[in-house]
Amino acid sequence: MINMAYTENKIEEIQNWLKENLYEERYIHSIGVMEAAVELAQMFNMDVEKARITGLLHDAAKCFSNEKLLEIIHEHIPEVQDCELLNYKTLHAPVSAYLAKEKFGINDKEILDAIRWHTLGRCGMSDFEKIIFLADKIEARTREEEFRNQCLELLKEDNGLNKAMFKCFEATIKSLVDRRLAICHITIDVYNELLAEIEK
Numbered sequence: 001m002i003n004m005a006y007t008e009n010k011i012e013e014i015q016n017w018l019k020e021n022l023y024e025e026r027y028i029h030s031i032g033v034m035e036a037a038v039e040l041a042q043m044f045n046m047d048v049e050k051a052r053i054t055g056l057l058h059d060a061a062k063c064f065s066n067e068k069l070l071e072i073i074h075e076h077i078p079e080v081q082d083c084e085l086l087n088y089k090t091l092h093a094p095v096s097a098y099l100a101k102e103k104f105g106i107n108d109k110e111i112l113d114a115i116r117w118h119t120l121g122r123c124g125m126s127d128f129e130k131i132i133f134l135a136d137k138i139e140a141r142t143r144e145e146e147f148r149n150q151c152l153e154l155l156k157e158d159n160g161l162n163k164a165m166f167k168c169f170e171a172t173i174k175s176l177v178d179r180r181l182a183i184c185h186i187t188i189d190v191y192n193e194l195l196a197e198i199e200k
Contacts, residue, residue: 007049014056014104021063025142030059032141033132040131043155047128054111054132057104058118061095069095076102083184090119090184121169121190130165137168147171159198166194 018027037055041048061069069091073080077094084090097116100106114132117125121133138148154164169191176183 007052010053010104010106011056014053014060017103018056018060022059023063026059026062029139029142030056032139032143033058033135035141036135036139037132040135040155044127044131044161046131050108050111050128051131051135053106054114054128055135057100057106057111058096058115058132058136059092060099060103061092064092064095066091072098081184081186083182083186084120086182086184093117093119120184120186121165122186123189123193125165125190127161130161134161134164134168159200162194162197166191166198169194 018030022030034052034055037051038048040046041051061072064072066088069088070085072095073085073091077098080094084094094116097112100115101112106112110126110128113126114129117129118133118136122129125133134151137143138151140148151164151167154160154167157163169187173183173187173191
């Protein structure tokens with residue numbers, strides 16, 4: 001459990017930095033993800049303060065150019081796999097986790113992992129990682145209302161977290177195929193894992 005006073009100070013610090021560095025729409029999205037993460041954390045009895053910080057920081061590196069993202073990855077995050085470099089739109093995830101630790105002093109592994117994997121996902125995701133992934137897809141400020149409502153309905157069902165996750169991965173993969181974009185094998189592996197989980 002994170003100390004509340006610490007959280008409020010940290011939230012204010014992060015918000016001020018994001019306001020200065022993100023485009024307005026991206027900042028609004030980040031606030032939305034923070035709110036959705038809290039909503040989901042309450043739904044699944046998880047640490048709300050962790051969820052707030054994670055949701056707010058998940059896109060912190062979206063302000064960086066592709067060149068800057070690659071520079072940070074090559075210099076500081078060598079564990080990033082080659083397939084992750086296929087799509088520049090997902091490179092901000094590992095760099096945002098790096099920023100959370102190095103700039104904002106976040107050392108909580110659960111927070112850092114949830115930020116790190118909020119785009120591609122990974123096999124064996126914790127429930128906390130899953131709610132952050134979902135929050136990014138269903139936040140109410142900038143995301144499509146119909147899709148959000150469909151996911152929220154799935155969350156009410158047995159095994160609802162995995163069902164909602166599967167719906168997100170299904171939509172993501174379809175979108176990538178429709179646009180003829182490369183799909184990282186990590187995402188395919190998660191899709192297959194979730195499919196097996198919901199068909200048990």
